Amino acid sequence: MTAPLRLGTRGSALAMAQSGHVAAALTAATGREVELVEVLTAGDRSAAPVHRLGVGVFVSALRDELTAGTIDFAVHSYKDLPTADAPGLHVAAVPLRQDPRDALITRDGRTLAELPSGARVGTGALRRIAQLHALGMQLEVTPIRGNVDTRLGRVLGPDADLDAVVLARAGLARLGRTDVITETLDPMLMLPAPAQGALAVECRIDDQDLVELLAVLDHAPSRAAITAERALLATLEAGCSAPVAAYAVIAEGEPTSSLAGGEGGDEIYLRGAVISPDGTRDLRLSRTGTPADAAEIGKALAAELLELGADSILGQEGHAGPGTQQFGSTE
Numbered sequence: 286m287t288a289p290l291r292l293g294t295r296g297s298a299l300a301m302a303q304s305g306h307v308a309a310a311l312t313a314a315t316g317r318e319v320e321l322v323e324v325l326t327a328g329d330r331s332a333a334p335v336h337r338l339g340v341g342v343f344v345s346a347l348r349d350e351l352t353a354g355t356i357d358f359a360v361h362s363y364k365d366l367p368t369a370d371a372p373g374l375h376v377a378a379v380p381l382r383q384d385p386r387d388a389l390i391t392r393d394g395r396t397l398a399e400l401p402s403g404a405r406v407g408t409g410a411l412r413r414i415a416q417l418h419a420l421g422m423q424l425e426v427t428p429i430r431g432n433v434d435t436r437l438g439r440v441l442g443p444d445a446d447l448d449a450v451v452l453a454r455a456g457l458a459r460l461g462r463t464d465v466i467t468e469t470l471d472p473m474l475m476l477p478a479p480a481q482g483a484l485a486v487e488c489r490i491d492d493q494d495l496v497e498l499l500a501v502l503d504h505a506p507s508r509a510a511i512t513a514e515r516a517l518l519a520t521l522e523a524g525c526s527a528p529v530a531a532y533a534v535i536a537e538g539e540p541t542s543s544l545a546g547g548e549g550g551d552e553i554y555l556r557g558a559v560i561s562p563d564g565t566r567d568l569r570l571s572r573t574g575t576p577a578d579a580a581e582i583g584k585a586l587a588a589e590l591l592e593l594g595a596d597s598i599l600g601q602e603g604h605a606g607p608g609t610q611q612f613g614s615t616e
């Protein structure tokens with residue numbers, strides 16, 4: 286009998302939900318048993334704001350265990366992964382992405398457009414703070430952090446002190462809590478974080494059997510979308526806590542018809558934004574191409590944003606220079 290595969294996971298409800306989901310899918314597809322191994326990360330131990338904890342608090346502990354061989358694979362929220370490659374490790378699968386949009390949860394059921402000026406909206410992510418300010422609604426944006434329940438408590442709990450919070454819809458979906466959502470935000474107004482809603486299933490690159498086994502979980506269109514979004518982020522030399530947003534959609538083309546002489550084929554549509562935290566500078570562009578060119582499309586869109594001055598917006602944020610590894614999501 287083969288020993289169960291050891292899946293390292295953080296202990297948070299969200300991490301356990303997504304690891305459990307991947308474990309079940311792998312067992313269903315391959316018959317291999319999977320055992321969850323809880324790993325404590327510095328991010329779980331500290332109450333400090335994530336942007337101060339810095340580098341990869343939610344990721345590096347799992348990667349250390351992977352490299353050391355105490356676990357066989359790990360599941361990350363893809364948007365929390367730094368753009369730099371992790372030596373010796375490989376993202377063996379990008380499963381079907383969940384809805385990547387952000388969700389608004391309000392205390393009294395008002396939609397975003399119905400919030401009065403001065404309404405207190407909680408979010409920790411610079412990307413969300415910037416886009417909320419860019420709406421020009423004079424919202425009072427309040428930094429918050431903590432796990433999903435803590436954040437929801439700020440607006441739904443008995444001690445609610447905020448009018449609204451913004452959270453990733455995908456996180457709520459994985460926890461079975463979409464019932465609390467007042468409004469799923471239009472990406473034209475609130476463009477998601479690069480790779481939001483996607484998972485990365487990572488193992489050691491030299492574990493060839495496992496690389497092949499995990500590939501059954503890969504969803505090619507999701508991987509192409511994430512490739513484009515993260516190429517944009519990497520080319521901007523920005524990290525997952527920068528006020529950078531990107532969202533790629535893959536449209537399936539008509540099957541090739543020899544009668545019509547059509548080429549058919551899928552198309553990728555990538556939208557990207559760089560917004561100053563106060564919302565006064567708001568660069569948004571989009572680009573289309575074929576999914577096979579996902580990385581090039583992301584790079585090209587980033588280059589266009591840089592031509593329009595994206596670097597000076599990112600520079601205001603203590604933007605690190607080339608070669609600097611950027612970690613640490615405030616999402």
Ligand SMILES: NCc1[nH]cc(CCC(=O)O)c1CC(=O)O
Nearest residue numbers: 362452453455456481482614616
């Ligand atoms: N660092 C927070 C984080 N990382 C991943 C998710 C859930 C969404 C996803 O998997 O993309 C969240 C919560 C949030 O943004 O509300």
